[in-house]
Amino acid sequence: MRATGLEVTCKNCGFGSICLPRGLTQKEIEQLEDVVQRRKVLHKGDFLFRSGEAFHGLIAIKSGMAKLIFQDEHGQEHILAVLLPGELVGLDALSHYTYRCSAVALDTLSYCELPGKEISRICAKIPALFQEMLRHASDAIGTQREQMLFIKRPASQRLAAFILDLSQRLETRGFAGDEFSLGLSRQELGSHLHLALATVSRTLKQFERAGWIELRSRSVKILNRQALADLLTSQD
Template identity: 70%
Template sequence: MEVTCTNCGFGSACLPRGLTQGEIEQLEHIVQRRKVLHKGDVLFRSGDPFRGLIAIKSGMAKLTYQDDQSQEHILALLLPGEILGFDALSHNAYHCSAQALDTLSYCALPARQISPICTKIPTLFHEMLRHASDVIGIQRKQMVFIKKPADQRLAGFLLDLSRRYEARGFSGETFSMGLTRKEIGNYLDLALATVSRTLKRFEKTGWIELQGKWVRIFDRPALECLLAEG
């Protein structure tokens, strides 16, 4: 069966949320469904011309930028139903880069179709604003995280992923963190050794279980209490 905006499992988390059936059908005519990408494949690079907004259907991606010293900084970890590319709307070029963390598929709303379809469907414009606001909210949380002690940053990272997975109908107890330990350190502004040591301590206390990039949360209340300290 072909996956469309109507039967996509992430409709409630993606752009069609709040649209009528007729409006969703209009959107389906212009949404482009792309082939599957693999780990390491690039969705777009900083400086690329704006091709459109990208909605992840399956898999995970990281959003990054490079500073003046060519050091990569991870800005966001994207899950199914989340949208990339809002930063390109103002200057018609992507300011960040996006890369698949595992096997990934996505849909695209072409740049040239955004204004016409928003004119036809005003509700879609409001949904785009909602997603852009969510992106700002995630960045705000990130700014708060990196000011906390290391153990609170890791607890917050795990709890945030858990809640976002649950909102998409996945398990909030057992899930992939998506990033390597080094990448988690980059994302949370922590040394690799600190990330590894803190996660191992969480595991020894019985709060979590680790297997590669996968984590199983046994004691969510303990992580929540840790995060609430200070």
């Protein structure tokens, strides 16, 4: 798809340095634009895709936030990741051409899609694109490994890590990193960090009373970043 007027394309998108065009030449980006599809705007609670659904393409978040979830055999929802603009989702479906998780919009969201039927052809045409997809998959695995390690840490460290990580990722994308939406409810935070709802609420209030953060519904304002960072190195 070529740029027309003020249309946002791979060539002029502000997230090109962290999305699929990362590392591609200008000519390769133009070739990628010919197959990437810009999708309609979704709203909070809308699905980008559902677990068990046939693979239809790789999704790149363009604006807004989403959560990646799966349900266990008891129907309980587990949140695997919070997705921000420029991040890819759906790579795990490439092996069996079926989505193994569900992706749900956390607020108003727009996205681009690299159609599944075009992936083999475009990767043959642009070998560097395949390498870029592998890099994204590797990054996702690394993030999951770090999350698994933090599951064994105290609740305060898990929440501090989540807040600081989200802050850093937002800043990388040019957004404010000191005041932002957490995206998740307290219940969802508990699911993501493997904590009870009461523990999440109590710990966030402790941060607020200490003067480290200020809470407003799902939004947080970081008042003392160093205190949160120091907490991560604490041995308690």
